[in-house]
Amino acid sequence: MTALICDAIRTPIGRYGGALSAVRTDDLAAAPIAALMGRNPGVDWAAVDDVIYGDANQAGEDNRNVARMAALLAGLPVDVPGTTINRLCGSGMDAVGMAARAIKAGDYDLAIAGGVESMSRAPFVMPKAEAAFSRANAVYDTTIGWRFVNPKMAAEYGTHSMPETADNVAADYGISREDQDAFAARSQARWQAAHEAGIFAE
Incomplete structure (x- = not known):
């Protein structure tokens, strides 16, 4: 059987703390x-x-x-x-x-x-106490990155967030900001050409 996209719709893209931040x-x-x-x-x-x-x-x-x-x-x-x-x-x-x-x-x-x-x-979250009458406390911001990190994961693999990982990949593979901008511009140009050719027409 063939899978087809019959329709597609999306919300606008919002900024952090922007116009959509009041929407659940x-x-x-x-x-x-x-x-x-x-x-x-x-x-x-x-x-x-x-x-x-x-x-x-x-x-x-x-x-x-x-x-x-x-x-x-x-x-x-x-x-x-x-x-x-x-x-x-x-x-x-x-x-x-x-x-x-x-x-x-x-x-x-x-x-x-x-x-x-x-x-x-994204809410702040708080772990439960690990022992009776514990006075220890912690609060994590769930906006991005890890929380409740397993120490074994941190030691073996690291716990970099996606932005940190992107920086690491760029450094490891020599991807410059100019390369990224050129890739984005090329992708946009290809979409524009396909759009004008009616590829995405209903």
């Missing part, structure tokens, strides 16, 4: 699904086999399976399931790939796939 993460996740339903009134939405969302944080309003919450908040029928996956920065893309593979395998006929993240609304 689960509401942000529901918005594209609701818009998709409004734009395609002829679809039998009860026939959706799964809603698959990628989400890297899952420490705040996106906890407890945000894909399922988004489906319900958007107004999908209650018997449409949802699952949330985490491959960190690749989570949303992996969700789309998972849906495509399920369709190609014949497991699904119709799926909604995407991702959600709100760094602005």
Whole structure:
């Protein structure tokens, strides 16, 4: 079976602490699904086999399976399931790939796939005491990077965040800022050419 993208929709990209910071993460996740339903009134939405969302944080309003919450908040029928996956920065893309593979395998006929993240609304978290009457305390900011680090992981592999890893990769492989800008410009030019050629036309 062939997997096809029948429609695509997204929210605007927001800045940290910007215009979208007042929007709950689960509401942000529901918005594209609701818009998709409004734009395609002829679809039998009860026939959706799964809603698959990628989400890297899952420490705040996106906890407890945000894909399922988004489906319900958007107004999908209650018997449409949802699952949330985490491959960190690749989570949303992996969700789309998972849906495509399920369709190609014949497991699904119709799926909604995407991702959600709100760094602005990522909470602070606090671990429980490790011993009775402990006075030790810690607070972690879940906006980016590790928390509750296993010392063995830190010793064996390091616990660099994604921005730190990007710097390391650039240094290790000699990728300059000019190289990165040229790659981005080339990608944009290719998209523009494809757009003008009607590749993405409905």
